[in-house]
Amino acid sequence: MIKSKGLKVSVIIFAIIFSTLIFFTGCLSDVFGKSYPDTGLRVHYIDVGQADSILIQGPNNKNMLIDAGETKDNAVLNYIDSLNINRLDVVIATHPHSDHISEMDDVIKKYDIGEFYMPKVSHSSKTFENMLDALSEKNISPIAAKAGMSFEFDGLNCEILAPVNDNYESLNNYSVVIRLTYGENKFLFAADAEELSEKEILNSAADIHSDVLKVGHHGSSTSTSSEFLKAVNPTYAVISCGENNEYGHPHKEIIERLKNINTYITKDLGTIVITSDSKNINVYTENNLPIQNKKEAGSIQTYIGNINTKKYHSKDCSSLPGEGNRIYFKSIEEAESQGYTAHKNCIKSY
Ligand SMILES: [Zn+2]
Ligand SMILES: [Zn+2]
Numbered sequence: 522m523i524k525s526k527g528l529k530v531s532v533i534i535f536a537i538i539f540s541t542l543i544f545f546t547g548c549l550s551d552v553f554g555k556s557y558p559d560t561g562l563r564v565h566y567i568d569v570g571q572a573d574s575i576l577i578q579g580p581n582n583k584n585m586l587i588d589a590g591e592t593k594d595n596a597v598l599n600y601i602d603s604l605n606i607n608r609l610d611v612v613i614a615t616h617p618h619s620d621h622i623s624e625m626d627d628v629i630k631k632y633d634i635g636e637f638y639m640p641k642v643s644h645s646s647k648t649f650e651n652m653l654d655a656l657s658e659k660n661i662s663p664i665a666a667k668a669g670m671s672f673e674f675d676g677l678n679c680e681i682l683a684p685v686n687d688n689y690e691s692l693n694n695y696s697v698v699i700r701l702t703y704g705e706n707k708f709l710f711a712a713d714a715e716e717l718s719e720k721e722i723l724n725s726a727a728d729i730h731s732d733v734l735k736v737g738h739h740g741s742s743t744s745t746s747s748e749f750l751k752a753v754n755p756t757y758a759v760i761s762c763g764e765n766n767e768y769g770h771p772h773k774e775i776i777e778r779l780k781n782i783n784t785y786i787t788k789d790l791g792t793i794v795i796t797s798d799s800k801n802i803n804v805y806t807e808n809n810l811p812i813q814n815k816k817e818a819g820s821i822q823t824y825i826g827n828i829n830t831k832k833y834h835s836k837d838c839s840s841l842p843g844e845g846n847r848i849y850f851k852s853i854e855e856a857e858s859q860g861y862t863a864h865k866n867c868i869k870s871y
Pocket of ligand 1: 572573618620621713738739
């Protein structure tokens with residue numbers, strides 16, 4: 522009697538554990554050894570060095586691609602393939618600079634493409650011509666993106682905020698800027714829009730408040746003016762740029778401007794995935810920085826100090842201190858100014 526009761530209980534416990542396991546493993550994706558939900562909205566800020574490429578998976582698994590990197594090493598194709606995607610329902614080539622469209626011809630050739638948006642401007646580069654050739658090869662007529670237009674993506678509303686005008690000196694200001702809404706959450710993608718375009722967006726009186734901002738022009742001081750940032754008022758910001766890039770992106774005045782916003786930078790964190798269930802936003806990063814405390818994980822804090830030993834470590838050191846003994850520094854200078862010395866195994870002397 523007692524035995525069978527015990528058996529019954531353990532069967533029930535087993536069933537609960539088993540079904541919980543199925544439940545959890547059934548709704549987690551795993552691109553870089555770290556799990557994130559595979560439901561809802563998933564925005565992948567792909568680490569493509571000094572360039573932009575953003576893959577968006579909608580709640581019903583439709584896919585949108587914004588830009589396609591600088592290099593021709595298949596970084597974008599490989600990432601898309603790793604998610605077993607073969608159709609891109611919406612593709613946006615924000616503007617003709619090579620750091621946004623280099624793999625676009627390959628993307629167009631390889632995948633089934635739905636709508637293709639680009640600004641109405643041409644460029645004399647080979648990269649741009651390759652993209653146009655690929656489009657005509659597949660009989661795709663691009664849609665000229667303009668402020669005031671909107672389109673539906675996987676049941677979600679996507680507004681085009683820029684370009685507002687037809688003629689600009691800088692190609693960056695032709696950037697297609699969009700805002701995607703999923704329930705209570707809004708994501709703004711600023712491409713390389715500069716201050717002039719930001720002003721025009723503000724003047725257009727469009728509502729631009731968003732939870733997540735893809736910072737304009739790789740964190741350059743040409744963009745993210747205080748007025749624009751104030752109107753967007755994001756909780757999270759993502760900067761896509763490469764390590765030791767020749768432009769010095771992100772510029773320090775922009776990092777300073779973003780100091781009260783959880784900021785994630787691809788050059789430090791690798792690919793960044795931000796998910797939304799229509800109410801809550803979560804951030805997942807490729808490189809293993811702690812993300813429990815999102816402020817600390819903001820990639821501005823690149824060095825990790827051990828409060829007990831007064832040594833500072835690189836973020837990928839194999840002997841990092843425990844969570845409770847950590848202090849984060851933005852730079853070696855900051856660590857040393859507080860009396861910390863380098864952990865010799867992970868900090869190379871320059
Ligand atoms: Zn760019
Ligand atoms: Zn550009």
